[in-house]
Amino acid sequence: MQDPSYPWSVVTGPEAMHDGAAAARSGATGYYYSSGTYTRSLLSTTLTEPGVLTFWVKKAGQGQLDLHINGDYRQTIEYSGNAGGEWRFHQVKLPLTEPTTVQWCFVNTQQGSESGQTEHYFLLDEVCWHPADERGYVFLLNEDGESYAVAAYFGDATEVNVPATYAEKPVTVIGANAFAGNGNITTVVLPEGLLRIDEGAFSFNANPYRAIVDEFPSSALSSVTLPSTLQYIGANAFCGCQNLKQVTLPAGLTELGESAFERTGLEQIAFPPRLAVIPWAAFQSCLSLRSVVIPASVQKIGAHAFSGCGLTSIVFADRSGADIALGEGCFASNPCLRECILPEGITALPANMLAGDWRNASIDLPAIRIPASVTSVGNQAFDCCNNVTIFFMETPPAVGEAGMTGVPHLLDNAWVVYQDEHQAAWAGALDDEGRFHGYQTESLTGEPLSTPEVVTETDKPTFLDSVVVTFALQAPLPGDKLLVERSEDNGATFVQTILTPGENNGDFTAVDGAAQWTCSLTASAAFRAHAIRPAAGTRGVPGYSRCSGTATKSYLRWNEYADALDNHTLEFALEDPQYWSVSTDQFKVGDSSVLVDLGRPEDNPPWMTKLMTQVTGPGVLSCWIYPERESIAVYFGEIDPTGAGFNGFKEDSPIPWQHLPSYFDSPQTWVRCTVAIPEGDFQVGWAFGGWSDGGAAYIDQIQFMQLEGNFGYVVNPGGTSVTVMAFIDNREPWEDPIPVDLAIPDELGGAARHRHRRLCLCRSGACVPVHPAFNHGHRELRLQRLLRARRNCHSGDRDDAGRGRVCRL
Incomplete structure (x- = not known):
């Protein structure tokens, strides 16, 4: 079928054909837009089942060739900017389920070109339709004529074992996009003899902003077995x-494509010995990837190869002095x-090598050693590494025009430390204040040490009553000591203590036989600790140079906060303790609550700060929130340890992040918020954000209700009785609620039921408060009023209005 105005025609001749017989040529349209109308030349066919469409195309002049499905644009086959004069092969995967019109659409992009022209057109030849077989596969013969490629898979199996042969020939290639967009497959086993996995073979459109089209659902793929023959x-x-x-990755793998594993869930990766290049964005945004070891066989790492991951450790194996390009x-x-x-052996550190971005206020790196072989440092290589100590082992390197960081005003805790033997060369590179591109400087003799350890037995930042903190030097040299700076006023002032291995000093007790000390805390405190080494000249610490990065830890005595939150069972942590305090000005229960005050616009407030805790589900977590001052807003979700998710929450968590009350919708009102926690261990948090405007809010009575059957309950003080808090329904939020009679058990969790409070009906993660009428002569609770669940409400149970709302999950 053709467009009647500008029909395609059959042409012959050596230059017009690919197969030597004949080809189709697009119509002689003029420039595609003229006098308010669009012109194009269409060639149509009808297909009825899933399969792969293959064809050859040759371009002349200026124009674009698109593919349309049932009259709607699907994709561009050849762009206007593509070179002409040669035949190019194309294949298109079409998951059709009913008779469908497929069209090649030519548009002339040469301005001024008129209808009837002969310079701008496309030739189309050897059009073939390859329907899927009964298993859902489409196999195409490779160019060698001796092997096959899997061109597409349309099956609905969850576990797929790709066959090793087809038509008695080996399967050696998984074709481009062959399995892309299949949301059913969880497991794939690829056969021995397979040599290649082509572009996008198992990918899907994983748009980080979740603009996912229907053809590309989220991938369920969790297991892939790669054969030893894969190259x-x-x-x-x-x-x-x-x-x-x-x-x-098999030992024989020699080449990896750009973005090959981008945005996957990989938790670890080992590189095979024949892989020389890790290309652009190969593992970008792998949020679960915690560490990488780069073997000596790798000669080049492409731009953004590991950017936006969850890395805590990057280690390069010994290269015997050989360089590597980053x-x-x-x-x-x-x-x-x-x-x-x-x-x-490495000679150049690239621009933005370890830099942060708009999502990250700072990179946590405490120290880095720059080998003597490094001669250049690229623009802002350490941008946002605001607490780093950089140890240069040679003379000053050349630094890019933009410097090593874009925030030199935030370098009060950052240092450059160079070797004493290169003092003369470094003196000429420092500014009038003795700084190197904004960094404070010191000199050192010998190798730096690893960053000291500052730990507690549980390694948690909060404690009740008291906690023992252990400080340790890592493989110190003779004469090395530990400088500990301690603050008990949220970092406003620090008191220094120098610790010598084997000697006590004040509250610090030396551990026999080790460069360790313990200190018992009974009050909140913050610590900064770094190793120091004897040195001559003017120093930050007279007579010493720093010889390690700085370990920073804050410990909060939680007793007052536990009282204020009416919770002595959960262990909490504060992201920024300086914005939090116990208050008696507002409270819902007892005589105090916890206030978070981010200040006002003129105070340069933080974007947001979090209260965090660890919970083990299933259960129900509830609290009361009072938005005190605009522009405060509260969010809740599972904490993303990489900090990369929206507002620091995981994007793919079974506890999706959600809005809780804000000053905009609940000004100066206590609002009860309840969240269902699924089975498993989760670090969750309440994020209080004022963006750039600040704001303040109170939070009170955080309770974690355990589940038994359909009942959520909390254990009362003393542990011998419980309070029933919620009834958990399994119906979906959009289903109409049905009044029910509830028989409350005599015991829950092995403890007697002591009482009930105003219950919540919890459905599919959302909890709805209800008004009960309790019959004292029976243990039945009739729910007189059930509220319809709504997903997008921003607040919970408003006590002043006497009506319930649903917290969106």
Whole structure:
């Protein structure tokens, strides 16, 4: 079928054909837009089942060739900017289920070109339709004529074993996009003999903003077995497979494509010995990836290869002095990074190598050693590494025009430490204040130490009554000591103590036989600790140079906060303790609550700050929130340890982040918020944000209700009785509630039921308060009023209005 105005025609001749017989030529349209009308030349066919459409195309002049499905644009086959004059092969995967009109659409993009022209057109030849077989596969013969490729898979199996042969020939290739968009597959086993996995073979459109089209649902793929014969994995091959947590790269793999594993769930990766290049964005945004070891066989790491991951450790294996090329931002945006060990032999550190971005206020890296072989540092290589100590082992390197950081005004706790033997060379590179590109400087003799350890037995930042903190030097040299700075006023002032191995000093008790000390805390305190080494000249600490990065830890005595929150069972942590305090000005229960005050616009308030705790589900978590001052807003969700998710929450958690009350919708009103916690262990948090305007809010009576059957309850003080708090329904939120009679058990969790409070009816994660009428002669509770669940409400039970609302999950 053709467009009647500008029909395609059949042409022959050596230059017009690919197969030597004949080809189709697009109509002689003029410029596609003229006098308010659009012109195009269409060639149509009808297809009725899933399969792969293959064809050859040759371009002349200026124009674009698109593919339309039932009259709607689907994709561009050849862009206007593509070069002409040669035949190019195309294949299109079409998951059709009913008779469908497929159209090649030519538009002339040469301005001024008129109808009837002969310079701008497309030739189309060897059009073939390859329907899927009964298993859902489409196999195409490879160019060698001796093997097949899997061109597409349309099956609905969850576990797929790709056959090793087809038509008595080996299967050696998984074709481009062959399995892309299949949301059913969880497990794939690829056969021995397979050589290549081509571009996008198992990918899906994992748009980080969740603009996912219907053809590309979220991937369920969680297991892939790669054969030992595999040599090549193409660009985007597994991009967006967020459930894929582990994959073993075979020893024979020699080439990896760009973004091959971008946005996957990989938790670890080992690189095979023949892989020389880790390309652009190969593992970008792998949020569960915690550490990487780069083997000596790798010669190049592309730009953004590991950016935006959850890395805490980057280690380069010994390279025997050989160089390695690093691309821009190759390890950028890893806010939890604690270790980066660079190899001897590396000569250039690229721009933005370890930099943060708009999502990360600071990169956690405490220290990095720059080998003597480094001669250049790219623009803002350490941007947002605001607490780092950089140890240079040689003379000053050349630094990019933009400097090593874009925030030199935030470097009060950052240092450059160079070797004493290069004092003369460094003196000429420092400014009038003795700084190097904004960094404070000191000199050192000998190798730096690893960052000291500051830990507690539980390694948690809060404690009740008291806690023992242990400080440790890592492999100190003779004469090395530990400088501990202690603050008990939220960092306003610090008191210094120098600790010598084997000697006590004040509250610090030396541990026999080790460079360790313990200190018992009974009050909140913050610590900064770094190793120091004897040195001559003017120093931050007279007579000493710093010889390690700085460990920073804050410990909060939780007693007053536990009283204020009416919770002595959960262990809490504060992201920024300076914004939090116990208050008696507002409270819902007892005589105090916890106030978070971010200040006002002129106070340069933080974007947001969090109260965090660990919970084990199933259960129900509830609290009361009082938005005190605009522009405060409250969010809740599972904490993303990488900091990369929206407002620091995980995007793919079974506890999706949600809005809780804000000053906009609940000004100066106590609002009860309740969240269902599924089975499992979760670190969750309440995020209080005022953006750039500040704000304040109170939070009170945080309770975690355990579940038994359909009842949520809390254990009363003393542990011998419980209070029933909620009835958990399994119906979906959009289903109409049905009044029910509830028989409350005599015992829950092995303790007697002591009483009930105003119950919540909880459905599919959302909890709705209800008004009960209690019959004292029976143990039945009739729910007189059930409120319809709504997903998008921003607040919970408003006590002043006497009506319930649903907290969206």
